Amino acid sequence: MDYRTSALADQLLLIERELRVQGFWAASPPEARLLASQEPFCVDTLAFEEWLQWIFLPRMKLILERDEALPTVSGILAMAEMVYQGRLGQMSGLLKALRAFDELIIGSNS
Numbered sequence: 001m002d003y004r005t006s007a008l009a010d011q012l013l014l015i016e017r018e019l020r021v022q023g024f025w026a027a028s029p030p031e032a033r034l035l036a037s038q039e040p041f042c043v044d045t046l047a048f049e050e051w052l053q054w055i056f057l058p059r060m061k062l063i064l065e066r067d068e069a070l071p072t073v074s075g076i077l078a079m080a081e082m083v084y085q086g087r088l089g090q091m092s093g094l095l096k097a098l099r100a101f102d103e104l105i106i107g108s109n110s
Contacts, residue, residue, distance in 0.1 A: 018094035024049035074105040
């Protein structure tokens, strides 16, 4: 088991919490065709927060549960900063959680 697994699991919970706090958490998923985008972050079909909830969080949870190899790079914070450019203060909790996630992923490559 990767030494970062527990910390990453905690970060995923914090990301989910921040999505809920911001009112972004949805009760039902988008249509399957919207989730099937091949574009990074599903930028052509989903809002960033939808991608976090329906693609990123489930995939990362599955990786951790199966003890699979973790990603070696992460650019989630950079994407979030672009998406929330005019609301960085309002989104500070989510950005902080995403920064910590990125640092955990990238930390093993330093």
